[in-house]
Amino acid sequence: MAHWLYKSEPDVFSFDDLKQKGAAGQEWDGVRNYQARNNMRAMQVGDRGFFYHSNEGKAIVGIVEVVKLAHPDSTDGTGQWECVDIRAVRDLPKPYSLAEAKAEPRLKGMALVSNSRLSVQPVTDEEWAIVCELGGLEP
Protein backbone atom coordinates (compact mmCIF):
# COMPACT_ATOMS: atom_id res chain seq x y z
CA MET A 1 0.00 0.00 0.00
CA ALA A 2 1.36 3.38 -1.01
CA HIS A 3 1.84 6.32 1.30
CA TRP A 4 1.37 10.04 0.68
CA LEU A 5 1.71 13.47 2.21
CA TYR A 6 -0.82 16.27 1.98
CA LYS A 7 0.04 19.85 2.72
CA SER A 8 -2.34 22.49 3.94
CA GLU A 9 -2.11 25.88 5.50
CA PRO A 10 -3.85 25.43 8.84
CA ASP A 11 -5.31 28.94 8.56
CA VAL A 12 -7.22 27.70 5.53
CA PHE A 13 -7.86 24.06 6.38
CA SER A 14 -6.28 22.37 9.36
CA PHE A 15 -6.09 18.78 10.55
CA ASP A 16 -8.70 19.68 13.17
CA ASP A 17 -10.97 20.83 10.36
CA LEU A 18 -10.54 17.46 8.68
CA LYS A 19 -11.36 15.65 11.93
CA GLN A 20 -14.61 17.62 12.08
CA LYS A 21 -15.61 16.04 8.78
CA GLY A 22 -15.70 12.61 10.36
CA ALA A 23 -15.60 9.27 8.59
CA ALA A 24 -16.93 10.59 5.28
CA GLY A 25 -13.92 12.86 5.03
CA GLN A 26 -13.39 15.77 2.73
CA GLU A 27 -12.78 16.25 -0.95
CA TRP A 28 -9.15 17.34 -1.31
CA ASP A 29 -10.10 20.01 -3.80
CA GLY A 30 -8.34 23.07 -5.09
CA VAL A 31 -5.15 21.34 -6.19
CA ARG A 32 -4.01 22.86 -9.48
CA ASN A 33 -0.73 21.13 -10.08
CA TYR A 34 -0.25 18.28 -12.50
CA GLN A 35 2.20 16.33 -10.39
CA ALA A 36 -0.08 16.54 -7.39
CA ARG A 37 -3.04 15.52 -9.51
CA ASN A 38 -1.17 12.56 -10.92
CA ASN A 39 -0.28 11.48 -7.41
CA MET A 40 -3.95 11.57 -6.45
CA ARG A 41 -4.90 9.58 -9.54
CA ALA A 42 -2.49 6.86 -8.39
CA MET A 43 -4.07 6.57 -4.95
CA GLN A 44 -6.12 3.62 -3.79
CA VAL A 45 -8.89 3.61 -1.21
CA GLY A 46 -7.26 2.80 2.12
CA ASP A 47 -3.91 4.37 1.29
CA ARG A 48 -2.57 6.21 4.32
CA GLY A 49 -0.91 9.60 4.30
CA PHE A 50 0.59 12.29 6.48
CA PHE A 51 -1.10 15.63 7.01
CA TYR A 52 1.37 18.51 7.04
CA HIS A 53 0.76 22.05 8.23
CA SER A 54 2.63 24.59 6.09
CA ASN A 55 3.43 28.16 7.13
CA GLU A 56 1.96 27.86 10.62
CA GLY A 57 3.32 24.89 12.48
CA LYS A 58 5.46 23.45 9.70
CA ALA A 59 5.00 19.95 11.03
CA ILE A 60 3.38 16.64 10.20
CA VAL A 61 0.48 16.53 12.63
CA GLY A 62 -1.70 13.59 11.69
CA ILE A 63 -2.50 10.48 9.70
CA VAL A 64 -5.16 10.45 7.01
CA GLU A 65 -6.68 7.80 4.76
CA VAL A 66 -8.06 7.86 1.23
CA VAL A 67 -11.80 7.11 1.31
CA LYS A 68 -12.68 7.86 -2.31
CA LEU A 69 -10.75 7.38 -5.55
CA ALA A 70 -9.80 10.35 -7.69
CA HIS A 71 -12.81 12.02 -9.26
CA PRO A 72 -13.43 15.41 -10.90
CA ASP A 73 -12.76 18.31 -8.55
CA SER A 74 -16.15 19.83 -7.79
CA THR A 75 -14.59 23.28 -7.47
CA ASP A 76 -13.17 23.10 -10.99
CA GLY A 77 -15.12 24.16 -14.04
CA THR A 78 -12.78 22.82 -16.69
CA GLY A 79 -12.94 19.12 -15.89
CA GLN A 80 -9.18 18.72 -16.05
CA TRP A 81 -8.58 18.65 -12.29
CA GLU A 82 -9.29 15.70 -10.07
CA CYS A 83 -8.95 14.87 -6.43
CA VAL A 84 -9.54 12.14 -3.87
CA ASP A 85 -11.47 12.31 -0.62
CA ILE A 86 -9.57 11.81 2.62
CA ARG A 87 -10.51 11.39 6.25
CA ALA A 88 -8.57 11.93 9.45
CA VAL A 89 -7.38 8.72 11.09
CA ARG A 90 -5.48 9.95 14.14
CA ASP A 91 -3.16 12.57 15.51
CA LEU A 92 0.55 12.04 15.41
CA PRO A 93 1.32 11.80 19.13
CA LYS A 94 4.40 13.95 18.67
CA PRO A 95 4.06 16.33 15.69
CA TYR A 96 7.10 15.90 13.50
CA SER A 97 8.51 19.23 12.36
CA LEU A 98 10.11 20.18 9.07
CA ALA A 99 13.21 21.21 11.01
CA GLU A 100 13.50 17.70 12.44
CA ALA A 101 13.00 16.15 9.02
CA LYS A 102 15.74 18.35 7.58
CA ALA A 103 18.09 17.29 10.35
CA GLU A 104 17.37 13.57 9.87
CA PRO A 105 19.89 12.07 7.44
CA ARG A 106 17.58 9.19 6.56
CA LEU A 107 14.99 11.68 5.28
CA LYS A 108 17.30 13.58 2.95
CA GLY A 109 15.44 12.32 -0.08
CA MET A 110 11.98 12.96 1.25
CA ALA A 111 9.91 15.18 -1.04
CA LEU A 112 8.95 17.36 1.90
CA VAL A 113 12.61 18.24 2.32
CA SER A 114 13.77 18.28 -1.28
CA ASN A 115 10.68 19.53 -3.14
CA SER A 116 8.80 21.53 -0.59
CA ARG A 117 6.43 23.15 -3.04
CA LEU A 118 4.64 20.03 -4.16
CA SER A 119 1.32 19.96 -2.32
CA VAL A 120 0.55 16.23 -2.65
CA GLN A 121 3.63 14.07 -2.39
CA PRO A 122 4.52 10.38 -2.42
CA VAL A 123 6.15 9.00 0.74
CA THR A 124 8.29 5.87 0.60
CA ASP A 125 7.68 2.98 2.97
CA GLU A 126 10.97 3.71 4.66
CA GLU A 127 10.15 7.38 5.15
CA TRP A 128 6.73 6.41 6.45
CA ALA A 129 8.20 4.09 9.06
CA ILE A 130 10.77 6.66 10.19
CA VAL A 131 8.28 9.49 10.60
CA CYS A 132 5.77 7.25 12.37
CA GLU A 133 8.42 6.11 14.81
CA LEU A 134 9.80 9.58 15.48
CA GLY A 135 6.25 10.90 15.71
CA GLY A 136 5.56 8.57 18.60
CA LEU A 137 3.43 5.93 16.89
CA GLU A 138 3.69 2.24 17.70
CA PRO A 139 5.34 0.31 14.87
Add this chain to the structure above:
DNA sequence: GCCAACGTTGGC
Protein backbone atom coordinates in the same frame (compact mmCIF):
# COMPACT_ATOMS: atom_id res chain seq x y z
C1' DG B 1 7.63 40.99 4.64
C1' DC B 2 11.22 39.18 1.80
C1' DC B 3 12.91 36.25 -1.46
C1' DA B 4 14.27 31.69 -3.56
C1' DA B 5 12.42 27.95 -5.99
C1' DC B 6 9.35 26.29 -8.92
C1' DG B 7 5.49 25.99 -12.32
C1' DT B 8 2.94 28.18 -15.93
C1' DT B 9 2.17 31.30 -19.70
C1' DG B 10 2.83 33.36 -23.95
C1' DG B 11 5.72 35.60 -27.54
C1' DC B 12 8.75 34.42 -31.01
Add this chain to the structure above:
DNA sequence: GCCAACGTTGGC
Protein backbone atom coordinates in the same frame (compact mmCIF):
# COMPACT_ATOMS: atom_id res chain seq x y z
C1' DG C 1 9.86 24.19 -28.95
C1' DC C 2 12.55 27.55 -26.44
C1' DC C 3 12.88 30.73 -22.94
C1' DA C 4 11.85 35.12 -20.61
C1' DA C 5 8.43 36.99 -17.75
C1' DC C 6 5.32 36.37 -14.42
C1' DG C 7 2.67 34.40 -10.45
C1' DT C 8 2.53 31.43 -6.46
C1' DT C 9 4.20 28.84 -2.68
C1' DG C 10 6.29 28.48 1.48
C1' DG C 11 10.44 28.80 4.49
C1' DC C 12 12.83 32.07 7.00
